[in-house]
Amino acid sequence: MHKSANNLLPVAKVIKSFGTDGGVLIRFAPGTQNKLNKKRPVFIYFDGLPVPFFINEIEPKGTEKAFVRLGNIDTLELAAEIEGEIVYLEETKTKKESGRRGFSAGDLVGMQISDAGNTLIGKITSFYDYPGNPCIGIKTASSERELLLPLHDDLIIKADFDSGIISLDLPEGILDI
Secondary structure (H helix, E strand, C coil): CCCCHHHEEEEEEEEEECCCCCCEEEEECCCCCCCCCCCCCEEEEECCEEEEECEEEEEEECCCEEEEEECCCCCHHHHHHCCCCEEEEECCCCHHHHCCCCCCHHHHCCCEEECCCCCEEEEEEEEECCCCCCEEEEEECCCCCEEEEECCHHHEEEEECCCCEEEECCCCCHHHC
């Protein structure tokens, strides 16, 4: 497995192919819009392994989307193959970032979720800031699809940002939906 596989941070999701020459439209996770650049590779999982791609072109489309052309993805068929996939970036923390105390919604992406019994449920892949009802998207080890969970103060038992684990008191059956 790639050395950085445990340090990958989800930064975007491929929404759809765009054009006929391999371009794709991506939607950024909150707070990650400025993290992608042509100097660092992004990663997309294939068969359970992170595969690196360099960005050949990136053009912002509003505040939360961008048109991206990745190296080695140069046909409509290859672009269609990565539709719906999560785009990861190798996580790097500067001294300034590791010493800070505040956090943003984008900081939640990549954290682990556990239940009241401290059983790990999955990893946060997305944050959705729905008015009056913020939600998190999580990926579990047992499911390939993203589960949507409400993120409300009443459900949070403990949030440990140093260990990267948030404990939630989840309503019975919510993970079966």
